[in-house]
Structures are given as structure tokens and as C-alpha cells.
Amino acid sequence: MTDTVPPAVESVVVVEGLSKVFRGPPEVAALRPCSFRVGAGEFVAITGPSGSGKTTLLSLLGLLDTPSSGRYLLDGVDVAGLSDNDRAGVRARQIGFVFQAFHLIGYRTVLENVELGLLYHGTAKAVRRERALEVIERVGLSGRMHGLCSQLSGGEKQRVAIARTLIRRPSLVLCDEPTGNLDTVNSDAILTTLEELHAEGMTVVVITHDAGVAARAQRNLQIRDGVLSETVGVG
Amino acid sequence: MSVERSRLTWRDTISEAVAAITQRPVRTLLTALGTILGVGAFVATSGLAETARAQVSSRFDALKATEVRIQDAAPDGTNPFPDDVAARLERLNGINHAGLYYTVADSGSLQPRTTAARPVNSGAAVPVIAAQPGAILAALPVLQVGRIYDDFHETRGERVALIGRAAAAQLGVARVDNQPVVFIGDIAYTIIGIIDDVQRNPDLLLSIVIPASAAERDLQASGANYLVLIDTAPGAAQLAGRQAPLALRPDHPERLQALVPPDPKRLRNQISGDVTSLFLALSGLALLIGTVAIANATLLNVIERRAEIGLRRAFGAKRSHIRRQITIEAALVGTAAGITGASLGLLGVVATAASRGWTTTINPTTILAAPLIGLVTGTIAGLIPAIRASRTPPAETLRA
Ligand SMILES: Nc1ncnc2c1ncn2[C@@H]1O[C@H](COP(=O)(O)OP(=O)(O)OP(=O)(O)O)[C@@H](O)[C@H]1O
Ligand SMILES: [Mg+2]
Numbered sequence: 001m002t003d004t005v006p007p008a009v010e011s012v013v014v015v016e017g018l019s020k021v022f023r024g025p026p027e028v029a030a031l032r033p034c035s036f037r038v039g040a041g042e043f044v045a046i047t048g049p050s051g052s053g054k055t056t057l058l059s060l061l062g063l064l065d066t067p068s069s070g071r072y073l074l075d076g077v078d079v080a081g082l083s084d085n086d087r088a089g090v091r092a093r094q095i096g097f098v099f100q101a102f103h104l105i106g107y108r109t110v111l112e113n114v115e116l117g118l119l120y121h122g123t124a125k126a127v128r129r130e131r132a133l134e135v136i137e138r139v140g141l142s143g144r145m146h147g148l149c150s151q152l153s154g155g156e157k158q159r160v161a162i163a164r165t166l167i168r169r170p171s172l173v174l175c176d177e178p179t180g181n182l183d184t185v186n187s188d189a190i191l192t193t194l195e196e197l198h199a200e201g202m203t204v205v206v207i208t209h210d211a212g213v214a215a216r217a218q219r220n221l222q223i224r225d226g227v228l229s230e231t232v233g234v235g
Numbered sequence: 236m237s238v239e240r241s242r243l244t245w246r247d248t249i250s251e252a253v254a255a256i257t258q259r260p261v262r263t264l265l266t267a268l269g270t271i272l273g274v275g276a277f278v279a280t281s282g283l284a285e286t287a288r289a290q291v292s293s294r295f296d297a298l299k300a301t302e303v304r305i306q307d308a309a310p311d312g313t314n315p316f317p318d319d320v321a322a323r324l325e326r327l328n329g330i331n332h333a334g335l336y337y338t339v340a341d342s343g344s345l346q347p348r349t350t351a352a353r354p355v356n357s358g359a360a361v362p363v364i365a366a367q368p369g370a371i372l373a374a375l376p377v378l379q380v381g382r383i384y385d386d387f388h389e390t391r392g393e394r395v396a397l398i399g400r401a402a403a404a405q406l407g408v409a410r411v412d413n414q415p416v417v418f419i420g421d422i423a424y425t426i427i428g429i430i431d432d433v434q435r436n437p438d439l440l441l442s443i444v445i446p447a448s449a450a451e452r453d454l455q456a457s458g459a460n461y462l463v464l465i466d467t468a469p470g471a472a473q474l475a476g477r478q479a480p481l482a483l484r485p486d487h488p489e490r491l492q493a494l495v496p497p498d499p500k501r502l503r504n505q506i507s508g509d510v511t512s513l514f515l516a517l518s519g520l521a522l523l524i525g526t527v528a529i530a531n532a533t534l535l536n537v538i539e540r541r542a543e544i545g546l547r548r549a550f551g552a553k554r555s556h557i558r559r560q561i562t563i564e565a566a567l568v569g570t571a572a573g574i575t576g577a578s579l580g581l582l583g584v585v586a587t588a589a590s591r592g593w594t595t596t597i598n599p600t601t602i603l604a605a606p607l608i609g610l611v612t613g614t615i616a617g618l619i620p621a622i623r624a625s626r627t628p629p630a631e632t633l634r635a
Contacts, residue, residue: 059630064549066628085241085553092241092551103546103633107258119251120551122242164550 013038018070030056034228045217096165100177106150117167155186252563269532270572273525278580280521284514289596300496305463308492321369329471334369337459365450373466374433381411381428392448396424399440530616537620545632557625565617573609
């Protein structure tokens with residue numbers, strides 16, 4: 001059921017003819033069939049105007065939604081053959097998300113939100129706590145550890161979200177406009193952290209419509225009206 | 236290549252559920268409030284219904300006629316009853332006491348008094364009643380002093396007497412320990428008790444009461460209004476009225492006529508049935524409103540957390556993990572709120588009953604079922620949106 005690509009290819013993401021049509025009404029072809037690969041350890045930016053299908057693509061890559069057509073191999077596994085529980089397992093073990101809207105649990109503390117990154121790994125509570133403290137330290141929020149997430153600033157929230165992904169050590173980090181709601185100083189801090197993750201060997205895919213963010217990626221993909229095209233990398 | 240699975244320990248599930256409950260106290264309280272109100276209204280209504288119904292019943296029980304009189308259907312001046320009235324009747328079902336009873340006809344010759352000498356000018360004479368012990372007991376008497384004469388006195392025709400409170404005052408008798416006597420005609424009777432009160436036949440309070448056998452022997456009574464007084468168990472009056480004439484006069488049952496009260500059972504059942512169905516309808520309504528309140532509160536709570544459910548799914552939660560957590564949350568809140576609601580409802584019933592002087596009667600199943608209603612309704616109402624949210628692709632729940 002699962003196809004394996006030759007290990008020599010070393011692609012984390014292999015997409016062939018992947019598309020998404022939202023069955024309306026009205027019917028929206030959010031993503032036209034597209035094909036591309038993301039190699040292990042790459043830092044890729046996907047840019048495009050609002051409504052062009054960026055979030056749709058990222059949701060497919062993150063197994064948050066199912067494609068209307070096409071094939072998607074993640075770490076060599078065709079995800080079409082996975083059960084819902086297996087998809088949850090892949091999300092838990094291999095993928096990290098950073099959302100534009102942060103999606104923290106507002107009534108829980110910073111520490112608890114970061115620990116959530118490992119909750120569905122079945123990791124022992126003590127280990128979760130220990131590693132959460134480490135990554136919170138790393139994003140510079142040790143002082144706010146016991147504060148409620150609902151009371152943080154936007155920049156702080158996104159740092160919590162990054163820490164929540166960091167703690168998982170995922171092979172693929174998917175970021176949907178991680179700096180969309182932040183000022184330049186905070187944006188820069190977040191990007192720096194993403195660059196560090198990349199440097200540590202994680203594969204990072206960032207969606208943005210900020211050219212400055214795209215410029216810091218190794219490789220740029222562009223999407224316009226649901227059509228994906230590769231542009232020459234700037235960085 | 237096999238995929239590593241998502242894992243969530245039971246301990247973590249429970250602590251996530253508890254955190255969701257305790258760290259959003261206002262939301263939890265609002266959710267619980269629906270359940271508290273719903274369950275409280277249900278318990279209060281059904282408790283009040285039960286209490287009111289029991290109250291109606293006991294009112295009827297108190298009034299419930301347990302008195303039957305058997306009289307002579309064709310009076311000819313003679314005593315139509317056998318000697319062993321009590322023996323014949325008290326072995327019938329539901330008859331507590333029974334006995335012959337009549338007022339001794341007095342042409343002025345009896346002149347009841349406490350001294351041997353007859354008074355010169357006689358005022359209003361104290362009446363003399365001949366009664367078997369069962370007839371006295373059937374009046375449900377309370378004695379001031381002394382005791383009631385018994386079958387021993389009756390069979391032997393002992394010359395003993397009871398006097399009613401009013402008669403005692405008239406005769407100037409206050410105690411019996413000094414063995415006072417009362418003269419009826421020229422015969423002395425020892426007073427062995429003073430009747431303070433009766434629930435039936437208040438004539439007893441105005442009279443001197445002597446054993447029927449003694450009256451027959453000593454006073455040659457005739458032409459009196461002979462009666463048999465019967466006290467029955469609650470609800471047995473009808474049956475006693477039907478059986479007594481045959482038991483007393485198997486040869487001529489038609490000679491006797493039973494006076495029975497109107498059947499109180501039918502009336503009571505009817506009224507209590509009306510009250511029950513009214514309150515049952517009200518309880519049903521309260522239950523319905525309560526269920527809607529519980530469902531609504533829980534539903535809102537979970538819908539509010541669609542994005543949280545999406546996030547948990549994105550971070551690897553399986554559908555079953557979401558279901559488990561929400562079930563535990565809803566069950567804990569539902570049970571706690573159900574118990575609180577049931578307690579408040581019960582308190583309301585007790586307070587209402589107390590202010591009316593009623594006895595609180597409540598079906599224990601209602602109280603036990605109430606938290607269960609909170610639990611089940613809350614869990615179902617919580618699970619349905621939780622299952623729906625966990626089935627929706629996380630991409631969609633996160634978009635909101
Ligand atoms: N669940 C859905 N049902 C119907 N249409 C949808 C749904 N999700 C997205 N769309 C549509 O698909 C198109 C692409 O949406 P998408 O969110 O991928 O855009 P985007 O590039 O992320 O935009 P933005 O930069 O504003 O976030 C849009 O026209 C959007 O309205
Ligand atoms: Mg988007």
C-alpha cells in the first residue's frame with residue numbers, strides 16, 4: 001500500500017499532481033495540481049498573495065486536510081494509504097506547526113502549552129517538563145513560564161508556539177505566516193529561531209507574503225491563483 | 236514502513252480534562268449552572284409532587300373512615316345481637332374492635348349518684364350506657380385515670396363503671412384510686428376509670444358506662460337503640476360492613492343493617508391520581524427543560540473549543556483521545572453539577588415542606604437518578620460536538 005522512493009533521493013516531501021478543490025457551493029479550486037520536492041534539511045519559502053492557496057497547500061503537507069487528487073510522499077511514505085490514526089501518529093512524530101494565529105490554549109500556562117508539543121507522544125510527564133524548560137529558556141520566556149497564554153503579547157505567543165514545536169524535534173517544520181501578526185523586531189527574532197532550526201538539520205517550509213522573509217530562505221516557491229511555480233532562489 | 240503511533244496516557248487524559256475544568260472556572264461554572272438548574276428543577280418538582288401526594292394521602296388517611304355501625308334493621312325493642320359480638324367480629328379481617336353499645340332507657344328510676352341515698356330533687360340525670368369493651372375501644376378513647384374494663388369484667392357481669400369527663404365533673408369524681416362507687420338504681424358500681432376524650436361517640440364523655448352484661452342483668456334494659464360499634468383498619472370499613480351482618484346473624488343477616496362511610500379509597504385514589512399526573516407532567520417538563528439546559532451549556536462549551544480540538548489534532552491527537560478527554564470533562568462536571576443540583580432541589584423540597592408543616596417524602600430513585608441524568612445528558616451533549624469537531628479536518632477547525 002505504501003510506496004517507497006529510492007533512499008538516494010533523500011526528499012522529505014515529494015508531491016506529484018497534488019490538488020485541492022473545496023466542494024462548494026461555490027466550488028473553489030484552491031490548489032491546482034502541482035508537483036515539487038523538498039529535500040531533507042532544506043529551508044523553503046512559499047510566497048503568494050492572499051487567497052492564492054498557501055494555507056491550503058500547507059494543510060495538505062501537514063496532513064491537516066486530504067487532497068482532491070495527486071500523490072504525497074512524506075519521508076517516503078505515501079500518506080494516502082494511512083488510516084486516520086496513522087495520520088495522527090505522523091503529525092505527532094514528524095511534523096511541527098507554527099500558525100499565523102498562534103493557536104495556543106489561552107487558559108493554560110506557557111509551560112503547559114509548550115508541554116502539549118509532546119503530550120501525544122506519550123512522553124513521561126517529568127521528561128516533558130524538563131524539555132519544556134529547556135526550550136522555553138531558548139525562546140527567552142523563562143520569566144513568563146507560569147503566565148497564562150491569553151495574557152501574552154503577539155510576539156511572545158509566537159515564541160511559545162515555536163517552543164511548542166521545538167520540543168518535538170520534528171523532521172518537518174511547517175510555518176503559516178509565522179510573522180504575519182508581528183512587528184519587525186519580533187519577526188526577526190522568530191526568523192532567527194527558524195534559521196537555527198534549519199541549521200540544526202530540520203526541514204523548514206515557511207509560508208509568507210513578506211518578501212523579506214522569503215529572502216532568508218534557501219529556495220522560493222511561488223503560488224498564484226492556486227498555481228505553484230518555482231522561482232530562482234535569492235538567498 | 237510502519238508509522239509510530241500517537242499515545243496519550245490515561246493519566247495525561249485525566250489531567251488535561253481536569254485542567255480544562257479548573258483553569259476555566261467561569262466557563263465551567265456556566266456549564267455546570269445549566270446542569271444544576273436542570274437537575275435541581277427536576278428534583279424539586281418531583282420531590283414536591285411526591286410530598287404533596289403523600290400529604291393528600293395522609294390527609295385522607297386521617298379522615299379515612301374506619302368506623303362501622305351495625306344497627307337493627309327492624310327494631311322490635313329486643314336485642315338483635317348475640318352475646319359474643321366481639322368474638323364473632325374481631326376474627327374478621329380488618330376489624331380492630333367491636334362491641335355492643337346502647338344507651339340504657341331511663342324513666343327516672345336510675346338516678347345515678349355517688350351516695351346510697353336517693354336525692355330528693357333530681358336534676359338532669361347522667362345517662363347510663365351499656366357497652367362491651369370492644370365498643371368502648373372502638374371509640375378510640377383516651378383515659379384520664381384508671382383503666383377500661385375488659386372481657387373478664389364483661390363475661391362475668393362485674394359491677395364496674397367508666398365515667399366520661401363531663402359526667403365525672405357532674406358527679407364530683409376526680410380520682411379512682413380510692414375506689415369510688417356510683418349508684419345506678421340501687422346497685423353500686425365501682426368506678427375504675429375516667430374517660431378523658433374519645434374520637435367517636437362523644438356521648439361517652441357525658442355518661443356512665445357499664446358492661447353490657449351487667450346492664451342486662453341489673454337493669455332489665457329493653458327498648459333501647461341497640462348498636463354494634465366497629466373500629467376497622469384503614470380501608471377495611473367497606474368489607475367489614477359487608478361481612479358483619481352475616482357473622483353476627485348467620486340465620487337472619489337481613490335483620491341487621493351496616494352503616495359504612497362512603498368509600499374513601501376511591502376518592503383518594505382519584506384525587507391523588509390527579510395530583511400525581513399533574514406533578515408528573517411538571518416533573519417531565521422540568522426534566523425536559525433541564526436536559527435542554529444541560530445540553531445547551533455543554534454544547535456551547537465544546538463548540539467554543541473547536542479550535543483547541545483542531546490544534547490537539549494537529550499536534551497528533553487521535554479522535555479517540557479527543558473523545559476521551561471531553562467525555563471525562565463532561566462526566567466530571569455533569570456529575571458534580573448533578574449532585575449539587577439534586578442537593579439544592581432536595582433542600583428546596585425540604586424547606587417548602589417544612590414551611591407548610593408537611594412531611595417531606597421523596598423517592599430515593601429520583602435523587603440517585605438526578606446526578607445520573609446530569610452525567611448522561613452532559614456527556615452526550617459534550618460528545619456529539621466533540622466527535623464532530625474531531626472528524627472535521629483540523630485545517631478547517633483551525634481556520635475559525
Ligand atoms: N474550507 C474551505 N471551503 C471553501 N473554500 C475555501 C476553504 N478554505 C479555503 N478556501 C478558499 O480557497 C482559497 C485559498 O485559500 P487559502 O487559505 O489557501 O489562501 P491563502 O493563500 O492562505 O490566503 P491568505 O494569505 O489570506 O491566508 C481561497 O479562495 C479561500 O477562500
Ligand atoms: Mg493563509
